[in-house]
Amino acid sequence: MSDLSNPPHIDMLRSPLGRARGLGSARAGSKHWWSQRLTSIALVPLTLWFIWSILRLTNASQADVVDWMSSPVRMALMLALIFATFQHLQLGLQVVIEDYVPQEGIKLAAVLAVKALCILLALICAICTLILGLSS
């Protein structure tokens, strides 16, 4: 593995400590992790409820869906599911992008694009839920 044409040499004089000093801690580091856990705990019952509900709507017409969604409890659960899902999704995709995209610029652009897309999809889902639930 030794490369004779390019022997090991030092091209940075700052120590790792000197580099980190003054930058401060990120402080927000645990927030991402915690939010990911909270949404995942919330999604366990919400997902089971959603699967159960969808199984009862396999042959549903549009009117059946409107009828089903007109219950305030179902609407609330649906909105909670939408919020938790897309929050969990954008946090998860952010980690995946940060792990596999080394170029800073592309990384930042990809993370922002994913977040924007998740927010938009969540809003579309939430508005549709409200339209369905309030239309009857």
Place this chain on the structure above:
Amino acid sequence: MKDVRDAQMVARNSDGKLVRRPLSPHVQVYRWPLSMALSITHRVTGVGLGIGTLLLTLWLLTAATSEGGFERFQYFLGSAVGLFLLFCWTLALVFHLLTGIRHLWMDTGNGFEAKQYQNSAVAVLVGTAALTVLIWVIGLINWYW
């Protein structure tokens, strides 16, 4: 300027000679224990489910905007391609849910004994197969009746 991570790959050994630090081996040199495969699949299914949210969005969107659109979307979901997508989606969702519960349990500091680690991994696989089959049996019965 050189990337700091590259710059720090050079250090002195105990003789004071400059050497390149050894790199730790990566995935390609490891055996693939079950837990590692599950962890990677957890991530892959997570990304897959992210794409799958488009299915949920389209379902809600067509239901909220047009009766004809909803009928067409329901018809698509009942086609071979639709059923295949729904099956993959169910499988990924159940798998991600169960490995997620396993990860939450490990977040509390439990389940790291070699035996528990292995058994919980097997339990996740068995549970995924059983739950997916159960969901589809109920779903198909509801669909035909």
